[in-house]
Amino acid sequence: MHPELRRIRQAVAARLRPKPALTVSQWADRYRHLSSLSSPEPGPWVTDRVPYDREILDCFHPDDPTEWIVFRTGTQVGKTEALLNVLLFYMHQFPRPIAYVLPNEQACNDVSEQRVDDAIKASPALRALVGGAATKDADGRKGKDSIQAKKFPGGMLFLLPATSKAALASKPCGVLLLDELNRFPRELEGEGSPVHIVEHRSQNFVERKIGLVSTPTDEGDSPICDWYAKTDQCVFDVPCPKCGAFQALNFKKSPDRLGGVVWREGQADQACYECAECGHWIEHHHKQEMLRHGRWRATATATLPRARGFHLSALYSPWVSWGKLAGKFLAAKKDPVLMRDFVTLDLAEAWRHGSGAVVDPDLLEQRAETGWGAGQRYEVPAWVQVLTSFVDVQEDRLEVSVWGWTVRNEGALIGHWILFGDPPTRGAAVWAECYAILSRRFRTPAGMLGISAGGIDTGSGSHWDAAAAFSKTYALQKRRQFLTKGLSSPQGENDPRPIWHQKIAKKKGTVHQVPINVSRAKRDLMLRLAKDDPPMIRFPRETTPAIAPEYYAQLCAEERVRTADATGRSVAKWRLKKGHDRNEALDCMVGAYAAFLGLDYRQLPLPCGDRGDLSPLVERTETTEPLRSIEPAAMMAATPKASAPKKPTSKSVGGDLWRRLKRN
Ligand SMILES: [Zn+2]
Numbered sequence: 001m002h003p004e005l006r007r008i009r010q011a012v013a014a015r016l017r018p019k020p021a022l023t024v025s026q027w028a029d030r031y032r033h034l035s036s037l038s039s040p041e042p043g044p045w046v047t048d049r050v051p052y053d054r055e056i057l058d059c060f061h062p063d064d065p066t067e068w069i070v071f072r073t074g075t076q077v078g079k080t081e082a083l084l085n086v087l088l089f090y091m092h093q094f095p096r097p098i099a100y101v102l103p104n105e106q107a108c109n110d111v112s113e114q115r116v117d118d119a120i121k122a123s124p125a126l127r128a129l130v131g132g133a134a135t136k137d138a139d140g141r142k143g144k145d146s147i148q149a150k151k152f153p154g155g156m157l158f159l160l161p162a163t164s165k166a167a168l169a170s171k172p173c174g175v176l177l178l179d180e181l182n183r184f185p186r187e188l189e190g191e192g193s194p195v196h197i198v199e200h201r202s203q204n205f206v207e208r209k210i211g212l213v214s215t216p217t218d219e220g221d222s223p224i225c226d227w228y229a230k231t232d233q234c235v236f237d238v239p240c241p242k243c244g245a246f247q248a249l250n251f252k253k254s255p256d257r258l259g260g261v262v263w264r265e266g267q268a269d270q271a272c273y274e275c276a277e278c279g280h281w282i283e284h285h286h287k288q289e290m291l292r293h294g295r296w297r298a299t300a301t302a303t304l305p306r307a308r309g310f311h312l313s314a315l316y317s318p319w320v321s322w323g324k325l326a327g328k329f330l331a332a333k334k335d336p337v338l339m340r341d342f343v344t345l346d347l348a349e350a351w352r353h354g355s356g357a358v359v360d361p362d363l364l365e366q367r368a369e370t371g372w373g374a375g376q377r378y379e380v381p382a383w384v385q386v387l388t389s390f391v392d393v394q395e396d397r398l399e400v401s402v403w404g405w406t407v408r409n410e411g412a413l414i415g416h417w418i419l420f421g422d423p424p425t426r427g428a429a430v431w432a433e434c435y436a437i438l439s440r441r442f443r444t445p446a447g448m449l450g451i452s453a454g455g456i457d458t459g460s461g462s463h464w465d466a467a468a469a470f471s472k473t474y475a476l477q478k479r480r481q482f483l484t485k486g487l488s489s490p491q492g493e494n495d496p497r498p499i500w501h502q503k504i505a506k507k508k509g510t511v512h513q514v515p516i517n518v519s520r521a522k523r524d525l526m527l528r529l530a531k532d533d534p535p536m537i538r539f540p541r542e543t544t545p546a547i548a549p550e551y552y553a554q555l556c557a558e559e560r561v562r563t564a565d566a567t568g569r570s571v572a573k574w575r576l577k578k579g580h581d582r583n584e585a586l587d588c589m590v591g592a593y594a595a596f597l598g599l600d601y602r603q604l605p606l607p608c609g610d611r612g613d614l615s616p617l618v619e620r621t622e623t624t625e626p627l628r629s630i631e632p633a634a635m636m637a638a639t640p641k642a643s644a645p646k647k648p649t650s651k652s653v654g655g656d657l658w659r660r661l662k663r664n
Contacts, residue, residue, distance in 0.1 A: 006204060024057040027093060028085040035122035038115060039081070040319065042122075049318060051291045052236050053082050056310050060086045060175075062094055062207040068307035070227045071213040074314035074348040079213055080111075083177050084119045086211065087157065088126050090175050095154030096205075099173035101162050101198060103183035103496060108159040111179075112147045116159070120150075129153065162194040169197055174205035181214035181224050183496045186571075195223075219350040220562070221494060221572060231309025232298035236316060238290040245277035246295070249315040251325065251347055261315070261322050261329075271326035273315075284321045291316065314346040335409060335536060336527035359529045361552035367532070368541040374415025375544025379442040380404050380449055381412050382609020386599060389438055389454035389481070390591030392584045393423050393463040398434050401588035402442070402451060405596045407604050409528065411537045414442060415544075416551055416585065423466050431470045438481060439474075447614025453599055455484035455591040458513065468511045480598075483511060484591060486518040492573040493519045493560075500598040516594045522558065522574045522586075525593055529555070554585035 022030065025047040032045035047054050059066040073079045083100070090098055100116070102108045120126045130152045150157040160167045162184040169191070176198050178184070184194050191197055195212070202208045214224035235248040253260030259276030272281035282290075296310065314320050325346060332338035340351045372381040380387065384404030392399040398421070402414040417437055421430025441448035456471065458464045467483050470476070482502065489495035499521045502514045528536040539547065557580040562572050576583060605611060 024089045025054045027089045031125045033122040035118050066308050069211045070231050070309040072224045072228045072311045075345045076317045076320050091152050097173040098157045098175040101160045101178045103180050104163050105161040108161050112159045165191050172201045175209045177211045179213050182217045216344050216350045219352045222350045225350050228309040230304035231307040232302045233300040234296040234298050234310050237297050238294040240275040241286045242280040243278040247276045268326040269323040271323040313348045337524045359556045361556045364552045368539040370541045373540030373543035380444040382445045383607045385604045386452045388592045388595040389451050390588045391456040392587050399584045403592040413539045435474050444608040446611050449608050453480035453595040455595045458483050482514045484514045484516050487515050492571040500594040521590045551585045557583040
């Protein structure tokens with residue numbers, strides 16, 4: 001049938017079909033139950049608890065003319081539960097093919113099992129509908145079908161990864177929900193953006209609904225903000241309990257106007273909201289009542305036909321007090337990376353990066369401090385909690401950095417070593433020297449501290465053999481020293497993969513390779529490196545061997561540039577500045593930081609200066625540990641068991657410090 005004819009037929013059928021009189025929010029109030037697994041408030045859904053959801057949900061009703069619903073949201077406002085309401089409403093009331101698109105396959109599996117299945121099980125009306133449809137494979141486990149596609153009478157729910165062109169293009173659906181839009185790939189090779197691929201497949205549906213939901217990212221590279229800009233850009237006005245004036249809530253108080261989150265010195269946890277009209281300090285307990293009377297207000301005329309946009313920050317969340325947000329803001333003032341999270345995740349605003357953090361190597365050198373440094377009386381400052389290392393393998397040398405870190409992501413360089421030799425042809429002496437550094441303990445004010453984790457760069461793969469032999473010979477994986485490889489992704493900084501992505505292979509004797517998301521690590525570190533007064537990343541003035549001025553030049557050798565990729569889309573990437581050709585110092589800092597992120601924050605020991613369990617200080621000598629030289633042939637032939645040196649393992653840091661779960 002001609003698509004236009006089909007469209008008309010569907011339109012007529014839709015008009016004639018009697019529909020239940022329930023809006024989406026009324027339906028949710030009647031049929032939706034929240035389980036204790038996914039909700040802090042299990043039991044029947046109550047739209048009055050999140051009154052801002054009412055209008056957004058009701059836009060999704062087939063009778064509502066809205067086609068595009070853009071929800072630019074902060075965390076903790078309940079956006080996933082809202083999307084689940086829409087899904088379940090359609091499954092129950094207007095069955096049809098539905099697509100729930102998520103950033104990748106892992107997210108699809110997680111959401112399918114932890115959120116969708118759970119929501120269906122918790123709501124009796126849905127349980128009866130979908131209950132028997134789950135398919136199982138021969139082993140009696142849930143088949144892939146039931147994870148990524150759920151059948152119900154009259155329709156099908158597909159959970160589609162935004163990374164799969166084939167999956168997105170093959171399923172024509174009338175209801176499209178795209179969650180975490182900003183984590184989607186911006187383009188799929190030769191096919192345009194994932195949004196346009198699925199949108200194209202829904203064109204034959206009358207009453208189609210496309211929901212785009214996400215927290216923002218960087219300004220200029222935040223699809224949810226671009227989509228929001230095409231809508232009527234609604235903000236949520238709530239009344240002041242004192243004077244009744246309606247106003248949208250904003251975190252920042254501007255100096256010449258009233259309004260914003262306010263607190264007395266030292267009492268951020270009791271922060272109030274200052275009315276923009278009468279200046280009254282509104283306490284948190286009024287929030288629920290204010291929300292109940294709130295209303296959405298359009299601030300623009302939509303340029304995209306039948307589109308509505310909603311912006312909601314965590315200021316409106318019934319579960320987050322203004323005091324908690326004020327506390328987060330104060331903590332974020334100490335760390336630019338936390339500030340970025342606060343602005344994007346809590347305030348749902350795009351982060352203004354400017355042209356990238358500008359760091360001056362001379363200023364870094366001037367900032368260097370005394371009191372610690374490799375080869376000094378104390379090598380590690382008392383405030384450091386753990387040490388990590390990174391080895392950069394070059395054609396004629398190894399470069400090794402040791403860094404100290406705290407739970408607040410403050411870093412201190414302990415030392416940087418350049419070991420000349422011939423690593424690619426397995427020059428044993430240079431690897432032995434390297435091992436001497438990785439296995440040694442460093443003097444802290446309270447005792448000797450070992451390195452907790454680290455990485456060894458394998459370059460573009462050309463040094464793999466030598467590095468793998470090194471790893472096996474010295475049983476480095478037992479010391480949480482892993483071979484690494486920097487990811488280079490066309491997505492640049494927006495590559496959502498974690499900075500340190502470790503999967504433990506089960507096979508014994510395997511040499512693991514851990515991918516490092518270098519772009520994201522550089523973004524975080526350069527923001528922190530630029531922070532002065534007090535600095536977050538600190539350098540020692542005196543070390544043995546000495547830190548050369550070249551070291552600081554290398555740390556600042558790269559700049560953040562926004563380039564257009566093949567499709568003309570803007571991507572933020574890091575590249576060497578003009579006139580710079582070396583960046584080993586930067587690579588070593590990035591690698592050591594990534595290895596630190598592989599550790600579990602919750603298990604970090606006390607700052608080393610406060611600990612009583614460290615082994616006694618060793619008096620300063622020229623070489624604290626003897627070099628252990630081996631022949632190249634022996635190194636290649638060695639098995640980890642036979643040649644693993646019996647060094648005391650780092651008892652200072654618990655064995656469970658190494659976290660197997662991804663954190664970043
Ligand atoms: Zn007021």
